[in-house]
Amino acid sequence: xxxxxxxxxxxxxxxxxxxxxxxHEDIIDLFNINDNQFNCDKFVRVEYSPDENKDLPDITKYxxxxxxxxxPDWFEKHREFITEKLKDIVQRRIITGNHKxxxxxxxxxxxxxxxxxKSAVVVYLQNSHVNEMRENSxVNEMWENSxVNEMRENSHVNVMRENSxVNVMRQNSxVNVMWENSxVNVMWENSxVNEMRENSxVNEMRENSxVxxxxxxxxxPEKK
Numbered sequence: 001x002x003x004x005x006x007x008x009x010x011x012x013x014x015x016x017x018x019x020x021x022x023x024h025e026d027i028i029d030l031f032n033i034n035d036n037q038f039n040c041d042k043f044v045r046v047e048y049s050p051d052e053n054k055d056l057p058d059i060t061k062y063x064x065x066x067x068x069x070x071x072p073d074w075f076e077k078h079r080e081f082i083t084e085k086l087k088d089i090v091q092r093r094i095i096t097g098n099h100k101x102x103x104x105x106x107x108x109x110x111x112x113x114x115x116x117x118k119s120a121v122v123v124y125l126q127n128s129h130v131n132e133m134r135e136n137s138x139v140n141e142m143w144e145n146s147x148v149n150e151m152r153e154n155s156h157v158n159v160m161r162e163n164s165x166v167n168v169m170r171q172n173s174x175v176n177v178m179w180e181n182s183x184v185n186v187m188w189e190n191s192x193v194n195e196m197r198e199n200s201x202v203n204e205m206r207e208n209s210x211v212x213x214x215x216x217x218x219x220x221p222e223k224k
Contacts, residue, residue: 002067003049004056004106004123005090008033010043013078015085019093019105020121024067044068044075048086053141056124057110059091117155125164133173142182151191160200169193169209178216196220 007017008027016031024045028035033043045068050061064083066075095102095109102109103118112128117137122130127144133155139148142157142164151157151166151173160166160175160182169175169184169191178184178200184193187209193202196216205211205223214220 003047004108005048005086005093006067007046007048007082007086008043009046009075009078009082011041011072011074013081015082016043017086017089019089022106022123041072044072046082046086048083048090053124054143056108057094057096057126059087059094062087062090 002022002024004022006022006024006027007015008024008031009015016027018027018030021027021030044066047065047067048062050056050058050063055061064079064086093105093107095107096111098113100115101118102114102120104120107120107122108124109122109128110126114128114130115132117130117133119135120137122139125139125142125146128146130148131150133148133151134153136154138156140158142160144162146164148157148166150168150170152170153172155173157166157175160178162180162182164182166175166184169187171189171191173191175184175193177195177197178193179197180199182200184202186204186206187193187202188206189208191209193211195213196202196211198216199218200216201218202211202221205221211220
């Protein structure tokens with residue numbers, strides 16, 4: 001599985017990447033690289049990431065890995081340069097502090113206050129507050145006391161953990177899985193939670209909102 005942050009290194013040392021993509025195959029297609037058995041020694045797939053997701057906000061924990069069965073000899077002369085280049089790229093995607101808007105690309109967010117996320121993907125959200133998610137914005141993981149005030153349009157949260165919270169879900173917004181003490185306050189319109197587990201909770205459901213599967217100790221509220 002491709003991770004944040006993925007890239008392609010060409011034999012001449014060129015680093016190919018895109019701040020919207022985590023898939024090596026998507027990057028190969030984007031740059032129109034000839035990916036056949038006769039060309040396989042001309043480039044390598046690499047990932048610059050920590051061992052564990054909890055360390056995504058800590059740039060000092062990141063390590064460069066070659067995502068191939070073997071590492072070609074020519075790669076070693078580029079390793080140091082590629083490591084420093086990716087460190088600089090990823091450092092700029094790790095967000096802390098106060099921001100009015102995040103848009104476009106992949107982000108890791110910790111100890112931050114974000115007014116709006118618009119068409120962006122937050123790979124990891126830790127102990128942060130997001131006021132509003134719009135369009136196709138996405139949060140992959142919410143941890144600790146992270147909070148999203150309002151989700152609209154096709155915004156999506158993949159996993160909520162610990163004491164994370166979504167206040168209002170509207171339109172086609174969606175939460176995939178809720179764990180531990182995570183909580184959704186109010187669901188409106190066609191909003192959806194796919195799975196509730198452990199002590200997770202939805203307080204209020206309205207209109208066509210839906211919880212698909214409930215394995216939580218808490219019951220699903222009746223619609224008002």
